[in-house]
Amino acid sequence: IKLQAEWRRYSAVRAFVNIQASCVTMQCHFRGRQARLMCRNIRSAISIQRMYRGYRQLKAFQTQKSAIITIQTNFRCYHQFVKYQTTRNRLIGLQTVYRGFAQEKKYLQDRGNLIKLQAEWRRYSAVRAFVNIQASCVTMQCHFRGRQARLMCRNIRSAISIQRMYRGYRQLKAFQTQKSAIITIQTNFRCYHQFVKYQTTRNRLIGLQTVYRGFAQEKKYLQDRGNLIKLQAEW
Numbered sequence: 001i002k003l004q005a006e007w008r009r010y011s012a013v014r015a016f017v018n019i020q021a022s023c024v025t026m027q028c029h030f031r032g033r034q035a036r037l038m039c040r041n042i043r044s045a046i047s048i049q050r051m052y053r054g055y056r057q058l059k060a061f062q063t064q065k066s067a068i069i070t071i072q073t074n075f076r077c078y079h080q081f082v083k084y085q086t087t088r089n090r091l092i093g094l095q096t097v098y099r100g101f102a103q104e105k106k107y108l109q110d111r112g113n114l115i116k117l118q119a120e121w122r123r124y125s126a127v128r129a130f131v132n133i134q135a136s137c138v139t140m141q142c143h144f145r146g147r148q149a150r151l152m153c154r155n156i157r158s159a160i161s162i163q164r165m166y167r168g169y170r171q172l173k174a175f176q177t178q179k180s181a182i183i184t185i186q187t188n189f190r191c192y193h194q195f196v197k198y199q200t201t202r203n204r205l206i207g208l209q210t211v212y213r214g215f216a217q218e219k220k221y222l223q224d225r226g227n228l229i230k231l232q233a234e235w
Helices: 002-234
Strands: none
Touching: none
């Protein structure tokens, strides 16, 4: 029995030692694997962070570059536009001055020619008009006065015709207005008359229905009362 007890104690201690060593070994392997996985995840995270930061920096740089290019383009366009406007205004000013000078020169030349032509024409006209002026004036006065008289008669006739048409239109408009008002009044009166007639007929019919229903209820009540009296008498 003592030998068995010693053997069992020795076997239990040896088994415990083996189990403890196995557990320690498993823990070492597990913790080493966990540490390797953690290092791998950390390296992956660092790589992802590095790539994301590089992408973000690249994106910011591209955005700034695009904004700078846009600003430069707009500034160059504005500068070119201002330069174009300045040049255009200067050219327009020069063209205006040159055209004004050319027009003034042409005007002075034409004015001199016209003055000479007018002087010659007035001399010729004065000589010719001196002979024909009296007869021409009389003829023109006759024609002018006749034309004025015809125009006055025509205007008077036109005014009379316009007055006649306006008065006729005004009378027609007043007649149409009165006719429309009369038709509206007749329509409203007929509608009111029909409504009063309908209300009277409706009230009479309601009164007749009330009387008839009261009579029917009374007759039914008397009949039921007679039947009850007969039934009570039989009972």
